[in-house]
């Protein structure tokens with residue numbers, strides 16, 4: 001069977017609509033549980049991440065939610081407070097977490 005035909009058949013039967021990247025495009029919003037899980041996960045990630053610019057530890061994580069992708073920010077505790085950002089997307093089978101990266 002032709003790969004393109006198989007992919008088209010799968011796409012026709014998937015609801016909600018899915019982009020070729022696998023990201024769900026149904027306009028759903030992050031739930032309270034999603035936000036809680038993201039905050040916990042990035043709290044652990046930030047604790048193990050050093051600032052890309054000065055090497056200082058990252059401070060507390062702030063989750064800016066409301067729609068996908070959820071935005072996560074954390075400032076380093078160095079004197080210049082370098083901001084680090086990550087986005088979290090929802091794929092039909094789970095959360096896709098980006099690494100915290102300096103601006």
Ligand SMILES: [Zn+2]
Pocket residue numbers: 051052053054055056076077078080081082
């Ligand atoms: Zn820094």
